[in-house]
Amino acid sequence: MHRFTFHRFWAIVLKEFIQMKRDRLTFAMMVGIPLMQLMLFGFAINSDPKHLPTAIRSADQGPMARALVAALKQTDYFTLVRETASEAEAARLLELGDVQFVINLPADFSRRLLRGERPTVLIEADATDPAASGPALAAARAIAASVLDRELTGPLARLRSKAGPVNFAVHAHYNPENITQYNVVPGLMGVVLTMTMVVITALAITRERERGTMENLLATPVRPFEVMTGKILPYIAVGYIQLTLILLAARLVFGVPMVGSLALVYAVSLVFIAANLAMGITFSTLARNQLQAVQMAFFFFLPSILLSGFMFPFRGMPEWAQALGSCLPNTHFLRIVRGILLKGSGVAEIMPEMWPLLLFLAVAMTVGVKRYRQTLD
Amino acid sequence: MTPADPAQPVIDVTGITKRFDGKTVVNAIDLTVHRGEIYGFLGPNGSGKTTFIRMLCGLLTPDAGTGTCLGYDVRTQQAEIKRQVGYMTQRFSYYEDLTIRENLDFIARIYAVPDRRDAVGRSLRRLGLEQRSHQLAGQLSGGWKQRLALAACLIHSPQLLLLDEPTAGVDPKARREFWDEIHGLAAEGLTVLITTHYMDEAERCHRLAYLAYGSLLARGTLAEVLASARLSTWIVAGPGLRELAATLRARDGVEQVVAFGNTLHVSGRDAARLEAVIAAVRDPGHEWTRARAGLEDVFISLMGSAKDNFS
Numbered sequence: 001m002h003r004f005t006f007h008r009f010w011a012i013v014l015k016e017f018i019q020m021k022r023d024r025l026t027f028a029m030m031v032g033i034p035l036m037q038l039m040l041f042g043f044a045i046n047s048d049p050k051h052l053p054t055a056i057r058s059a060d061q062g063p064m065a066r067a068l069v070a071a072l073k074q075t076d077y078f079t080l081v082r083e084t085a086s087e088a089e090a091a092r093l094l095e096l097g098d099v100q101f102v103i104n105l106p107a108d109f110s111r112r113l114l115r116g117e118r119p120t121v122l123i124e125a126d127a128t129d130p131a132a133s134g135p136a137l138a139a140a141r142a143i144a145a146s147v148l149d150r151e152l153t154g155p156l157a158r159l160r161s162k163a164g165p166v167n168f169a170v171h172a173h174y175n176p177e178n179i180t181q182y183n184v185v186p187g188l189m190g191v192v193l194t195m196t197m198v199v200i201t202a203l204a205i206t207r208e209r210e211r212g213t214m215e216n217l218l219a220t221p222v223r224p225f226e227v228m229t230g231k232i233l234p235y236i237a238v239g240y241i242q243l244t245l246i247l248l249a250a251r252l253v254f255g256v257p258m259v260g261s262l263a264l265v266y267a268v269s270l271v272f273i274a275a276n277l278a279m280g281i282t283f284s285t286l287a288r289n290q291l292q293a294v295q296m297a298f299f300f301f302l303p304s305i306l307l308s309g310f311m312f313p314f315r316g317m318p319e320w321a322q323a324l325g326s327c328l329p330n331t332h333f334l335r336i337v338r339g340i341l342l343k344g345s346g347v348a349e350i351m352p353e354m355w356p357l358l359l360f361l362a363v364a365m366t367v368g369v370k371r372y373r374q375t376l377d
Numbered sequence: 378m379t380p381a382d383p384a385q386p387v388i389d390v391t392g393i394t395k396r397f398d399g400k401t402v403v404n405a406i407d408l409t410v411h412r413g414e415i416y417g418f419l420g421p422n423g424s425g426k427t428t429f430i431r432m433l434c435g436l437l438t439p440d441a442g443t444g445t446c447l448g449y450d451v452r453t454q455q456a457e458i459k460r461q462v463g464y465m466t467q468r469f470s471y472y473e474d475l476t477i478r479e480n481l482d483f484i485a486r487i488y489a490v491p492d493r494r495d496a497v498g499r500s501l502r503r504l505g506l507e508q509r510s511h512q513l514a515g516q517l518s519g520g521w522k523q524r525l526a527l528a529a530c531l532i533h534s535p536q537l538l539l540l541d542e543p544t545a546g547v548d549p550k551a552r553r554e555f556w557d558e559i560h561g562l563a564a565e566g567l568t569v570l571i572t573t574h575y576m577d578e579a580e581r582c583h584r585l586a587y588l589a590y591g592s593l594l595a596r597g598t599l600a601e602v603l604a605s606a607r608l609s610t611w612i613v614a615g616p617g618l619r620e621l622a623a624t625l626r627a628r629d630g631v632e633q634v635v636a637f638g639n640t641l642h643v644s645g646r647d648a649a650r651l652e653a654v655i656a657a658v659r660d661p662g663h664e665w666t667r668a669r670a671g672l673e674d675v676f677i678s679l680m681g682s683a684k685d686n687f688s
Contacts (some may be wrong), residue, residue, distance in 0.1 A: 007486055011483055011486030015479075018479055212468040215436070216470035216471065218436055219462075219464040
């Protein structure tokens, strides 16, 4: 008598699809948001940042070294914030993110340069945000060649060479690939899905309550679980449309490599989408009106974008922020998707990130159904 | 699917009580409604009519009291009740972004109506909604929305129809058609419980109940309700009615002085005291006639007496 019945569940599903079809603007947004965010995050954010904080660790005070340092200062890319002799201090500056680069000049820089031995300048870069370091490093190479060529006049002119007088070694910490889109585009999947799925479903039940249709729905024999699942299913379909759009763009526009199994990405996404939908529905049982529901959704969305490791490196955050971030499904989904697409992770590798997603889904769904029941009396 | 015995009351509840945050909204109501009856529920706003109806159709659980609706326990068999009751909410509560047909189809699916297409088609024909079936519900006028709501409540062939102020904001012609429809349905054996503020509608019910501040103050047929109030009413015509009304209102034994066009209706529960007051103020310029108390006079009087008891 009180069991889940397919016909009631299906009635809700069909109704939601019709309502989705009627609400053209919202539907357009559900397709438009992923595309817009792709363009914003994929292109716009990968700008050409300048004035990056830089530390110099120079053991050589010779004219050639000073000329090079002066020239680097002249570029807009490097802002020298510190000169240090200590390797440990330089490493710490980099780790704390106080500087983006540490430029290491060896003690025998000038001497070896004059001997034509192409001394090595080691540039250590914090490449967690590869977009930030790339152009600056390119500039450093060009500057060194032109400045030193100017210094190397007269008999020293022979030291000018096609390969450049100095050998630059770049040590990219944290992200050796240095390709922003590889990191950002898969991450966008989680962000876009979180944003649209939570907002749209947060409205799902509040809208019924605000328009008075909830009373009618409650007066019918339809069960809470049928309403919840019936409302979730159509949006899972929408979520998959968004996912496919992003994957297509990732491949065709940004050339993101897809090493792992796409089928696995789609399978994992089901759990992630459902978790966000359940969260949205839980919000909609708490909110009194649609505005509150949207506010709650954004309250959830902001940490999902800021603390998940999408915007800022997860490990760079303080511990409390990391703990908070670990509670969010997006954090785990990002790691899974990046793992599958970029590293070719399989089921075994993603398991440690899977169970928090499943746990989140179970909790959100339980709270949602419980809360929905309470609205009866 | 049908209640065990047709002779058994469709609604039979005693002592139904509901409290919200310690405030008693419905106070120990007893009610028996028989098959094929149109039972009118009247009472001021906030008197507990809607709450009572919600308890009958399984939306709310009573805090106290027992009883059955369609033979099912109102406290424990809410799911069974929901399946056989048509509930029309006070506010239009179907989907405005769905067409008429889609709304009916949705409800029919929820109730697993057999031969859904036929049922939806029949329902559209019966209420004359065929031509408009592809119109969005949100674009309908009040009268048409009400027709749609009625059609939707009836699609699963319920045994009992609970209508919460179905004719609020509907024009007189649509109201009359609506009532003709209700009488037709009752003649076929459907039981109807309807709340209203319109006295003319109250008079079209087989039985009435008057609810104020959560308590049932009067019930029975129209004649019984009128008789139970034991209200004496006089009609006075003549000049200076405003001044006369003020004089009368100040006197003990006069409960209501209501202006109706060029006359005043003066009522009181104690016939002897009322006549004494009238004798005192009577003059040749005014014509006094004894009248039958109207339903409205009776209800306002009941409400006044209830206020005395509750405050």
